[in-house]
Amino acid sequence: MQTCHSPLTIVTGNARKRIALIGQPNTGKSTFFNRLTGINAHVGNWPGITVDLLQAEIVFNGETVEIVDLPGIYDLKGFSEDESVVKDFLSNFAIDLVLVVINASQVDRQLNLVLELKALGLPSMVILNMADEAKRYGVEINKQKLEQELGIPVFLISAKYGKGWEGVLTAMGKAIKEQENSFTVNNLNDYFVNNPITDSQRQQILTDTVIMPSEDVKTFTDSLDNVLLHPWLGIPIFFASMLGIFFLIWYLGLPSQDVMDIVTTWVGEQIIEPVIYPLPEMVQSFVLNGLWLGVATVASFVPLIVIFFFVMAAVEDSGYLSRSAYLMDAFMAKMGLDGRAFVMQMMGFGCNVPALMGTRIIRSRPMRLLSMLIIPFALCSARLAVFVFIIGAIFPANLGPIVLFSLYILSFVASFAVAFVFSKTQQFQSTEPFVIELPPYRLPTFKQVLLRGWGEVKEFLRRATNFIIVGCVAVWFLTYFPENATGLDTWGGQIGVFLSPIMQPIGINPYLTLSLIFGFIAKEIVVGSFATIYGMGASALSAQFALTINPSSAIAFCVFCLLYTPCLTTVATVKAESKSWGFTLLSLIFSLVYAWIVTYIFYHGALLLGFQ
Amino acid sequence: MSLNESDTLISLGSLNKNQTAVIDCVDTGIYGEVLKNRLKAMGFVKGNTVRVLRRFWWGSPLQVQVGKTTVIAIRQAEANLIMVRLLCI
Ligand SMILES: Nc1nc2c(ncn2[C@@H]2O[C@H](COP(=O)(O)OP(=O)(O)OP(=O)(O)O)[C@@H](O)[C@H]2O)c(=O)[nH]1
Numbered sequence: 274m275q276t277c278h279s280p281l282t283i284v285t286g287n288a289r290k291r292i293a294l295i296g297q298p299n300t301g302k303s304t305f306f307n308r309l310t311g312i313n314a315h316v317g318n319w320p321g322i323t324v325d326l327l328q329a330e331i332v333f334n335g336e337t338v339e340i341v342d343l344p345g346i347y348d349l350k351g352f353s354e355d356e357s358v359v360k361d362f363l364s365n366f367a368i369d370l371v372l373v374v375i376n377a378s379q380v381d382r383q384l385n386l387v388l389e390l391k392a393l394g395l396p397s398m399v400i401l402n403m404a405d406e407a408k409r410y411g412v413e414i415n416k417q418k419l420e421q422e423l424g425i426p427v428f429l430i431s432a433k434y435g436k437g438w439e440g441v442l443t444a445m446g447k448a449i450k451e452q453e454n455s456f457t458v459n460n461l462n463d464y465f466v467n468n469p470i471t472d473s474q475r476q477q478i479l480t481d482t483v484i485m486p487s488e489d490v491k492t493f494t495d496s497l498d499n500v501l502l503h504p505w506l507g508i509p510i511f512f513a514s515m516l517g518i519f520f521l522i523w524y525l526g527l528p529s530q531d532v533m534d535i536v537t538t539w540v541g542e543q544i545i546e547p548v549i550y551p552l553p554e555m556v557q558s559f560v561l562n563g564l565w566l567g568v569a570t571v572a573s574f575v576p577l578i579v580i581f582f583f584v585m586a587a588v589e590d591s592g593y594l595s596r597s598a599y600l601m602d603a604f605m606a607k608m609g610l611d612g613r614a615f616v617m618q619m620m621g622f623g624c625n626v627p628a629l630m631g632t633r634i635i636r637s638r639p640m641r642l643l644s645m646l647i648i649p650f651a652l653c654s655a656r657l658a659v660f661v662f663i664i665g666a667i668f669p670a671n672l673g674p675i676v677l678f679s680l681y682i683l684s685f686v687a688s689f690a691v692a693f694v695f696s697k698t699q700q701f702q703s704t705e706p707f708v709i710e711l712p713p714y715r716l717p718t719f720k721q722v723l724l725r726g727w728g729e730v731k732e733f734l735r736r737a738t739n740f741i742i743v744g745c746v747a748v749w750f751l752t753y754f755p756e757n758a759t760g761l762d763t764w765g766g767q768i769g770v771f772l773s774p775i776m777q778p779i780g781i782n783p784y785l786t787l788s789l790i791f792g793f794i795a796k797e798i799v800v801g802s803f804a805t806i807y808g809m810g811a812s813a814l815s816a817q818f819a820l821t822i823n824p825s826s827a828i829a830f831c832v833f834c835l836l837y838t839p840c841l842t843t844v845a846t847v848k849a850e851s852k853s854w855g856f857t858l859l860s861l862i863f864s865l866v867y868a869w870i871v872t873y874i875f876y877h878g879a880l881l882l883g884f885q
Numbered sequence: 886m887s888l889n890e891s892d893t894l895i896s897l898g899s900l901n902k903n904q905t906a907v908i909d910c911v912d913t914g915i916y917g918e919v920l921k922n923r924l925k926a927m928g929f930v931k932g933n934t935v936r937v938l939r940r941f942w943w944g945s946p947l948q949v950q951v952g953k954t955t956v957i958a959i960r961q962a963e964a965n966l967i968m969v970r971l972l973c974i
Contacts, residue, residue: 297926347922347923347925347926347927348922348923348925348926350922351919351922351923351926352918352919352922353919353923378954379928379952379954379955381928381952381954382926382927382928382930382951382952382955383926385925385926386926410953410954412954472930472931485952485953485954486953486954487953489936489950489953490953490954494956495938498938498939498948502939502941502948504939504941504942507941595958598958599941599946599948599958600941602941602945602946602958602960603941603942603943603945603946606960705916705919706916706919706920706923706960706963707946707958707959707960707963708920708923708924708927708957708958708959708960708963709957709958710927710955710956710957711948711956711957711958712956713956
């Protein structure tokens with residue numbers, strides 16, 4: 274039956290009243306949400322919803338209210354993934370109040386969303402955000418008139434700088450208090466088919482209440498774009514800034530990992546060891562080399578993630594990140610990706626983990642998964658440590674840098690080759706058109722950047738900790754038992770021997786295979802594990818390597834180490850970010866097979882070239 | 886407006902740098918309604934003005950100003966779906 278009935282269903286008994294934030298992408302919803310909730314935000318659990326939604330509990334006049342930040346959408350009846358999420362949310366979870374966040378300087382094109390919500394009859398408030406920018410553009414809005422015509426309260430504010438904030442808070446408190454019913458929305462699309470919002474309706478309201486600037490406004494953004502998006506200057510500047518960011522992470526982020534390692538090692542040796550001393554040897558080893566190693570691994574990523582997201586938040590807020598999509602598009606489009614994936618790939622050269630988390634800026638799921646599939650092939654700093662050791666031990670000093678540089682090139686080529694091939698498959702083919710907004714350049718505020726870093730770390734800890742600790746314990750089992758066994762006699766070593774029919778053809782002996790099993794926890798451990806496996810110190814080890822491993826095997830080992838299963842933390846992050854075991858397994862198995870094939874080619878190529 | 890709109894429909898993708906035009910309609914391409922909706926929400930509605938700010942290497946993507954306060958990046962293929970009338974000054 275097709276009627277004009279509102280698709281709203283009244284639901285009584287929302288135990289805790291719920292406010293939802295809705296708005297187009299980039300209108301400042303997150304900024305608004307952060308100002309409202311501070312550091313209390315957390316990812317909520319919404320059965321059936323496939324993306325992470327931030328939520329927080331806040332108290333209005335003694336009443337605890339739940340507030341949820343929904344993904345940015347262009348249109349309520351839209352068909353993109355984010356729009357489906359919002360629709361699912363509205364139909365499954367009752368809402369007491371909707372805040373529609375609008376970029377005031379673009380009210381002409383964002384009003385549609387308000388009209389849609391008004392048509393549905395959901396209790397709403399309109400937040401005209403970015404009042405500061407609207408003023409700069411010369412956009413004038415008659416707030417009273419707009420309120421009148423919409424029949425919805427309207428607030429002109431700046432979420433970033435806090436202007437008009439008190440007014441919104443008071444009104445929210447009042448509105449939520451007076452609101453007795455909760456609503457769900459079903460069959461929203463059917464409703465709009467029968468009751469479309471007409472252009473004339475929108476136009477009428479705009480004519481009555483908004484004066485857009487009549488002349489083009491020459492802004493700072495235009496002048497900056499003339500340089501940063503210049504056909505010839507744009508790319509060099511982009512690469513220079515990428516390099517700058519990369520070095521920042523390199524010189525600030527990676528040493529922070531070492532500092533954390535010193536702390537966890539100290540705690541392990543000075544506190545845990547004495548405490549567990551009376552226990553049997555096996556339990557001691559389990560606690561220290563299994564459990565504690567897991568905790569230490571997690572901890573070592575914390576400062577790195579904070580620093581990475583400080584930098585990313587700053588780049589994102591500045592508006593340069595979407596420019597990078599424009600700059601790199603011609604190149605990335607061929608691989609089914611866009612410039613944002615390029616930025617994350619570059620960041621992956623520092624550390625894969627935050628780069629994987631950063632892919633959240635890619636809104637299309639197939640494209641995001643594709644980006645997540647190739648990031649683990651980026652030569653991260655931990656692998657670099659392995660390569661430097663092996664290359665130093667085996668190749669003459671003058672050849673070393675060339676070998677290392679070739680590995681960087683290989684990493685780059687290997688990643689994009691995978692993207693190129695996979696982007697042709699259905700699963701990874703992006704269905705979203707390439708139309709993105711280029712917001713004006715903005716100065717990030719310290720508070721924004723800080724909150725972002727904090728939020729990301731909390732997320733990382735919540736999602737990856739268990740996985741990493743379990744993984745460390747599993748590897749401990751493989752390398753501890755049978756008791757008193759060492760090297761190839763352990764279960765892990767036996768696996769290395771067992772795998773030799775597969776690994777010998779690519780020039781990797783069982784000792785090295787065993788070290789790769791250790792490397793599953795973290796690539797940093799590989800070098801350390803040589804000492805355990807061979808039972809000798811670092812300098813003796815170098816000599817031993819030079820004697821027993823020929824250059825082709827060394828190359829094979831490096832190539833395999835570059836492409837095979839990334840570290841446990843990376844895998845945990847892939848799982849957490851993709852929310853799919855299927856994809857995580859695909860990523861794992863594919864990287865093993867890919868590593869083997871590429872290594873085979875390199876090993877035999879090197880043999881043919883005479884690197885005996 | 887004192888400016889004249891040309892009678893012939895051309896695509897946004899065929900505009901040169903700094904040319905201004907008035908939007909007429911958006912064709913449904915391979916992306917169907919998704920793109921149409923998206924473009925509409927970005928300000929591609931009949932009567933609004935667009936201006937090509939610059940094109941990148943080999944012409945794509947385009948940087949386009951829609952209305953007075955929105956700037957977007959769009960690929961050539963998608964820009965070809967947007968039909969406009971050139972503003973003759
Ligand atoms: N000038 C100005 N900038 C703002 C204001 N509010 C937010 N911003 C900036 O606008 C940009 C987008 O803000 P976000 O809060 O990330 O927007 P969002 O709507 O959550 O975007 P999505 O996460 O894409 O949905 C950021 O760079 C903010 O710093 C404001 O009131 N004035």
